[in-house]
Amino acid sequence: MSALRRMLAILREGTATARSQPVASVVTIIMIAGMCATVLLTTGRTVGAEQAVLGTIDSTGTRAVVVRAESGAGLNSSVLERLANVDGIAWAGAFGGALDVHNAAIPDGPPVPVRLAYGDDIQALTGALPLSDVSALASEMALEQLGMPDETGGVVSSNGADYAITGRITVPDYLAFLEPLVVVPQQQESGAAPADVSVLVVIAERPDLVAPIAAAVRSVLAVDDPTKVTIATSESLAELRSLVQGQLGSFGRNLVLVVFALTAVLAAAILYGLVMLRRKDFGRRRALGASQGLIVGLLLTQVAVLSSIGATIGSVAAAIGLQLSGDPLPGLNFFLAVAILAIVTGLIAALIPALAAARRDPLKELRVP
Structure with a gap:
């Protein structure tokens, strides 16, 4: 003292x-x-x-690695399990092929693509737990095109698949290329067969990690036909940054x-x-x-x-x-x-x-x- x-x-x-x-x-x-x-x-x-x-x-997606797979490429949701072991990844999500749907109450309404979404990070992105595997979350642009100002309703596709819109999703910059976006988060059961996906989005923790993360992503894709897979990165933007x-x-x-x-x-x-x-x-x-x-x-x-x-x-x-x-x-x-x-x-x-x-x-x- x-x-x-x-x-x-x-x-x-x-x-x-x-x-x-x-x-x-x-x-x-x-x-x-x-x-x-x-x-x-x-x-x-x-x-x-x-x-x-x-x-x-950064707002244009400096840290993004986007993988697009054509039909028959063999890219499936199991890639997310392999990516979980890669350091330097801030977010990863996989999306199935786009299926056009329209408002069930407006048969002649404009079509909006809906995608099945895979990965534990999808729920963090949506901020809500899906009620079931047919519960969908729509972006503001998608809700406007569907004519659903109340964020609720049903959508149906030409082949009879239907989903229930249960809420709104805020689309980050790195997923803006998927707009108008309607996602159906899927609960992957342990031991269930992996589902085919057409888009894989991986976000690096820092811009300087884009190149090594892209190389790591390429190494764990495990696709059947690499010629049907394209990988786009923002490495040039990272270098500019x-x-x-x-x-x-x-x-x-x-x-x-x-x-x-x-x-x-x-x-x-x-x-x-x-x-x-x-x-x-x-x-x-x-x-x-x-x-x-x-x-x-x-x-x-x-x-x-x-x-x-x-x-x-x-x-x-x-x-x-x-x-x-x-x-x-x-x-x-x-x-x-x-x-x-x-x-x-x-x-x-x-x-x-x-x-x-x-x-x-x-x-x-x-x-x-």
């Missing part, structure tokens, strides 16, 4: 010292706030634009280093000057028994408090500026990282002046000219 009380006492003393020197405190706050605002309004704008660009690229991320990220890092380095030098010079103006005060403290460590601790605590205030002001001002200009915000983590880095920079800049103040000879400082 004595160490905690000592730290609290140093904090109170550092805060009181900062209040007793309004000019020096305001200069330090403005300097740190300007550093944060400069980084956030420059590099932060770049990071926000980078995230927006990457989000646009890496290129954009690398170039924008490099520019942002270099700019941050330059801004923080210049600010650190400026902060060190200003703080050194302020310390020299207070050298007699530090001399008195040393003469009264204050250790060198205490002097350093008081100065660093004072700068830490002022830097925290400055970082907060600069971050808030930059966020308001980015919002008013319509630029995308870089995210909370980036704001916190810049604020912490600004506080650390302020402490590093104050370290040399603090050591200089602690090592001054108290007798020399207190000597009357």
